[in-house]
Amino acid sequence: MLERYRQASPNSSQLWIRAQKVFCGGVNHNIRIFGLNSCQAHPPFMHRGEGSHIWDVDGNEYIDYWMTHYCMILGHNSPQIHQALEQRLREGWHLGALNEDQVIFAEKIQEAIPELEKMRFCTTGSESTMYATRLARLFTGRKLVAKAWGGWHGGNDALGYHLKYPYTDDPYYNGVSFDYNDMRSVDTLMKKHGKQLAALVIEPVLGAGGGIEPDSEFLPYLREETEARDILLIFDEIITGFRLCYGSAGIQLYGVKPDLQTHGKVLAGGLPIGVYGGREDVMALAVPGAPGGRWVGGGTFSSHPLTMTAGLTTLEVLKSYKEKYVTLNQRGDQLRRQINNVLERANANERAMGKGSILFIHSLKEPLKEGPITAGKLGKVFDIEKTNVFQSRLLEEGVFGYHGLGVVSFVHTEDDFSKTLNAIENVVTTGTNSVKH
Template identity: 30%
Template sequence: MNGELASSGSAQLWERALKAMPGGVSHDGRFLPPHPTYFARAKGARKWDVEGREYIDYAVGSGAMMLGHSHPDVVKAVQAQMELGTFFATVHPLEIEWAELVQELIPSAERVRFTASGTESTLLAIRTARAYTGKPKLLRFEGHFHGWHDGVLLGMKAPFDEWPSLGIPDELRSTAAVAPQDANRVEEMLKADPAIGTIICEVSGANWGSVPISDDFLRDLRKLADRYGCVLIFDEVITGFRWSPGGKQKLLGITPDMTTMAKIVAGGMPGGAVGGKAEIMRLLDPNVEYKRYKPAVAHKGTYNASPIVSAAAVAALKVIRTGEPQRQADSVAKQLRAGMQQMIDELGVDALVYGESSTFTVYFAKGARRGSLASISPAAIRGSLNRDSLDIYTNGLRRRGVDNMSFTGGMTSLAHRDEDVPPTLEAFEGAVQDLLDAGRIVCT
């Protein structure tokens, strides 16, 4: 680390950041008052801030670090590729090996095209699906997150019929329909609007599972997509390679027409992928002419499948396919969920702890302990703790050596161990007590 930066604390770095970047950050969600914590290094399930404080990390690179930070196989692969060349701006052998691994693991990936991020993956998948069906409209679900491009912002957060950002032409409203996670309502919308040709769904449920989704609903989507001639896209940017080596689709035996991927698929590096049926993906083939277009769907991107990212991805997926990362991460997350719920019950706090696979979420709301997962909605999860309360909770965890992901949840990795559970639960109890002391949550 640069010596000048290493000798600066987070407060000093924040003052510099404010003069260099809008709001001092490069991502909307990275600000935390009074100022963000600046991190200097990470290894395994731990990371350290610029002041040298150690944290158990449940943000895990926004879900990207399934193997933990700096897994030796990934580090070795990236170092070796750096010696051979960082970027060629042409094809190279590693991208083929990477694509073959994705094909091997993801059932829907008959063909694979690489991108530079999850946002780019959903953008490309939706464009390709529209080209295939000839229908312009996308059906997406309330609160589901598919990146930050214009085509997927309507419905991203409540109120779901309003744009969550300036700068988007209102004319784009006609290209998207927003539905609740309700199969009957979806069918009504498909019957009423023949312009809908694409359905996209975050298969964990909204915001990586903070709003649960039923397996039966995903099965219904497959049936409805077939019945109404729609392309079904499973957004597995989070679930892909985490719920199982083949993603949630492999776990459930439900194969979509297309799958969007990022994060783990790229070994925790900046990269993404779209996998899909060969007949759909052929529209990206530069040798195929379709309706006078060649290729039918335009897709470029300087850093698609760059050698450095490809090297990390290949190394990571070879470990991922063993299933051991999922088994270990799931085991620790299960212990955390049970321990957190027990602590909530002992404190008498009105909250519910839940999650699938290697995730955990804490839902603070009136009636939560007596409620069911089916009662949790996108609007409810965002409204359960206001921004100030979330800051109290997050800062409470960090003061006690734990870093969370977003809202009130986190994820585990291969690097997390049973011995991480007790100190995490101790930090959790302290953060909950902070909320109680501030009068932000109630006891039943």
């Protein structure tokens, strides 16, 4: 399988041999081998990005939907960010002290999301969810934290459990989970653990867990249940924030106000960022020397000037794009519909899911039944091996993504979409992976 790809990528193949000698599993982020393992081929090493396209070290060009782990809403090598970074580099790139851009950047974020009464910057999303969880534990005096099955909040100990179906228990972690979009499972959790819970952490749209949209009652229900039990509700908006709208998807699209929020990715245009913040009384515990507080924060690279510059430039552009978000989401919705038409016509077992510009294609063992999609329902029919093969074959057709694909950006063109639809058609009509329903 993937013979064309193998022949066209000798440089990636050589680098992969070397990478496996120095890195565990050959990678520094597990997802970056996602897909190719199932086809016994080497992963691509990428070299250059421009707009919605990227090129590997062998010069092969791909339409990119991964967009740097969903960060590049303005496209690769955005001219505005490029220019701002060049200017910043001339002045020295990290002075390890307070800088002006961090204040301007935070003010812009707060203007977009006033519910971030106080915030802190860190370097990754994983840190931000770890700190938000720590603050919730300090504030409530409780230890236990709940998350949705399949929800990915980064590689920290507080939330790195119950990630993939069949969601086996891992004795290393001490957390509990509920089924996304399933109020009964939340109810069961609350009855059992409600009094010990410090926080319930949830992505407004479940990302890595499948690209699942919340049922209209689900997020309001979580708000009610957590409020009634003095549990802090934390929205992890590291994918959804500034992607589905200019600000918080949870608040602006779904009308639910959390106690704390985390942001990242899109916000800094592809430079390392994590943001956590929210209620001032909770965040007060991060103030140095606060009674009842504890060390929250730190990080040599927090508020890195390059990140701050990229971030505030990103927000300047995105603010002027406020109306364009509607169009972007409509284009994403339409692309998903068109992909599903192609898949249905071919009687293939894949389905496109997501919301707005979020786009994942899953191979399913059997069709999803009627009714709201829960993580559990998807988890049971989700076929990871076939999804891997499908995605690897798309790579061979010149379409790049991980984890079921990724996102649409402001710079993807209609030509990109029509080539993507052709590529999908080629894969499912000539494919060996598509088991027909």
